[in-house]
Amino acid sequence: MTAGESVAAQAVETQTQKAAAKKQRAALLRTVGLFIFLVIVLAVLNRATHGNFLAPGNVLNVLRQIAVNAIIAVGQTLVIITAGIDLSVGSLIALTGVLMAGTLASHPSVAVGLLLAVLVGLSAGGFAGFINGLPVVRFGLPPFITTLAMMLMARGLAFMYTNGQPIEIDNHAFNSIGNGFMFPSLGHLIGIPGIPTQILVMLAVVLVGGYVLTQTRFGRYVYAIGGNEEAARLSGINVFGVKLSVYIIAGALAGLSSLLLAGHLNSGSPQSGVGYELQSIAAVVVGGTSLMGGRGSISGTFIGALLIGMLYNLMNLLSIQSYAQEVVLGAVILIAVLLDQLRRQYLTT
Amino acid sequence: MRRPSVHAVRSAWLASIACAVVLAGGLTACSKSQNTSETSSNVSNTQSGAPAASSAPKTIGVSLLDLEAQFYQTMEQGMKDQAATYGYTIAFQDANHDQAKQTSQVEDFISRRVDAIILSPADSKAVGPAIVEANNAHIPVFTADIASTASVGSVVSHVASDNVQGGKVAADLLGNALHGQGTIAIIDEPEVTSVQDRVRGFKQELGAKFPSIAIVTDQPAGGSRKKASDVMDNLMQQFPNLSGVFGINDDSALGALAAIRSAGKVGKIKIVGYDATPEAKKAIDSGAMVGDPEQHPDQIGKLTIDQIHVYFSGGSPPPKLPVTVGSYSGK
Numbered sequence: 001m002t003a004g005e006s007v008a009a010q011a012v013e014t015q016t017q018k019a020a021a022k023k024q025r026a027a028l029l030r031t032v033g034l035f036i037f038l039v040i041v042l043a044v045l046n047r048a049t050h051g052n053f054l055a056p057g058n059v060l061n062v063l064r065q066i067a068v069n070a071i072i073a074v075g076q077t078l079v080i081i082t083a084g085i086d087l088s089v090g091s092l093i094a095l096t097g098v099l100m101a102g103t104l105a106s107h108p109s110v111a112v113g114l115l116l117a118v119l120v121g122l123s124a125g126g127f128a129g130f131i132n133g134l135p136v137v138r139f140g141l142p143p144f145i146t147t148l149a150m151m152l153m154a155r156g157l158a159f160m161y162t163n164g165q166p167i168e169i170d171n172h173a174f175n176s177i178g179n180g181f182m183f184p185s186l187g188h189l190i191g192i193p194g195i196p197t198q199i200l201v202m203l204a205v206v207l208v209g210g211y212v213l214t215q216t217r218f219g220r221y222v223y224a225i226g227g228n229e230e231a232a233r234l235s236g237i238n239v240f241g242v243k244l245s246v247y248i249i250a251g252a253l254a255g256l257s258s259l260l261l262a263g264h265l266n267s268g269s270p271q272s273g274v275g276y277e278l279q280s281i282a283a284v285v286v287g288g289t290s291l292m293g294g295r296g297s298i299s300g301t302f303i304g305a306l307l308i309g310m311l312y313n314l315m316n317l318l319s320i321q322s323y324a325q326e327v328v329l330g331a332v333i334l335i336a337v338l339l340d341q342l343r344r345q346y347l348t349t
Numbered sequence: 350m351r352r353p354s355v356h357a358v359r360s361a362w363l364a365s366i367a368c369a370v371v372l373a374g375g376l377t378a379c380s381k382s383q384n385t386s387e388t389s390s391n392v393s394n395t396q397s398g399a400p401a402a403s404s405a406p407k408t409i410g411v412s413l414l415d416l417e418a419q420f421y422q423t424m425e426q427g428m429k430d431q432a433a434t435y436g437y438t439i440a441f442q443d444a445n446h447d448q449a450k451q452t453s454q455v456e457d458f459i460s461r462r463v464d465a466i467i468l469s470p471a472d473s474k475a476v477g478p479a480i481v482e483a484n485n486a487h488i489p490v491f492t493a494d495i496a497s498t499a500s501v502g503s504v505v506s507h508v509a510s511d512n513v514q515g516g517k518v519a520a521d522l523l524g525n526a527l528h529g530q531g532t533i534a535i536i537d538e539p540e541v542t543s544v545q546d547r548v549r550g551f552k553q554e555l556g557a558k559f560p561s562i563a564i565v566t567d568q569p570a571g572g573s574r575k576k577a578s579d580v581m582d583n584l585m586q587q588f589p590n591l592s593g594v595f596g597i598n599d600d601s602a603l604g605a606l607a608a609i610r611s612a613g614k615v616g617k618i619k620i621v622g623y624d625a626t627p628e629a630k631k632a633i634d635s636g637a638m639v640g641d642p643e644q645h646p647d648q649i650g651k652l653t654i655d656q657i658h659v660y661f662s663g664g665s666p667p668p669k670l671p672v673t674v675g676s677y678s679g680k
Contacts, residue, residue, distance in 0.1 A: 058460035065453045168474045267475035316457035322443035
């Protein structure tokens, strides 16, 4: 991959190519094995829930329920790959949610209200991300501290703005982003009113996020900074700009997910999003992204969010008590990360 | 460093594609399984010759505001016991004050095709869309303790304490303790609708039965113990002859008690709270407080299940069912 490798002796080159091919075959085998394993697990679980788990309505339910977490987790992935962390996203969901609800309340025109609210939500989130990132890149403050401060400030501001009361949203266009359906003809094929807009927004964010991270120069810079920030700086990467952008993106995505959440609930509440930062970190970590930075993927994060969402859904379908659910979820996070670590050690030796 | 990361990315994408295929496969597989389950229920219908309603055991999905709170735990027990007597299956979820979580739980109930849903909304307004989803799936929704005030969604029946009557109980307790004479204060939390009802009932009863007792002030303290204590400190400065206080919940009453205790006025200023929590009961037993209106969450739970039973049997339960609030004035 790097220029240095091509200089190496050709014999070594072919040998490494062979080894790489072998590794790829092993990877393919593993994927096929994993696939068969997954099919069996899902079939068993589907049976245990009397076929409710894989019913089209429920599959869409799960995808819709993970939309908010998956979207903030995409931003969180970028931040974590640069070896940072964003603890403020949960509070930003509350703050941008009440700001959007307030904007909608003061603009009765559906179109104007919608436009302004979306603008306010995304830019407020992005601005908060800027405030998160600036002390990190300019003064070298730990992101844990700056985003912890933002977590407190944003939550407090949300309560101040609303006097602690939720603001009801009656803008139908806005609510339909969180509640509505698209492609009704596609939905009728499987007996549902359509594909929930939330899911489409989430897939768009995941696809764009995955593309940016793997196919663009910006994405490669994000990995490079997380791998070795000093080396990245010395090789001419604009570390200041890339890192700051990552926090702004995370903040704006919190605004976007808040838009879906507020629309879905027809309400902007200062109490919403409590603990969501930890949920998003869980999705990122289960997805195989390293908290040390430099390594990770959006696809992994999406799978992490999907896995966590499926678990919650399954436990609800199986009537597992709420207390036990938290225990199971904690254990799954631990085991998933442990397995990933073991696999990685096995691969490198 | 780079090579494994690219590798990880690729295998993760492969895994994600695998996942998508599985889900897609599931979509078709499940539509099949759905058909079979439907036919099997048809078979059972024809066999028993009775509507499915009476043959299969009914399932009720419940999502309550906060299952860590004693109040809701007692309500949960009341529901469980009553559901058992009717032979209903019942599943409980903790909304943990998060409306998004509760909405997800409702969606999962719909996926399971439960026969009825009981909610104590996490957010009286934002619960609306969840109720609409249940309405669209033709699953009846009942609320217990907290009502939905959303402009959308229809609820069959709401079962909750009669807080106006509970306020009257508080007025009787305090009025009798003061022998119909004196000046009192209310430590209030006017943002909460159930508290508004309590205070309304309290004032009505006091005006009707104890006209010589004057309410000199009505101070908000957010239902918080610390704040209630601070408010009480100030009230004792402002009104040295104060003879009684009504705290709209036990935290307000116990906060007032803390201040009264520091001022050495225990027994001189009569205190009535609300809820009869174990801590408040202890204070009442020791004579530091007069008494408390006592809600019966187990009754709320039991009566909610009763309304569902009425509904399942083809009757129409009342849209609102007030549950009588009792009185606790010591062992």
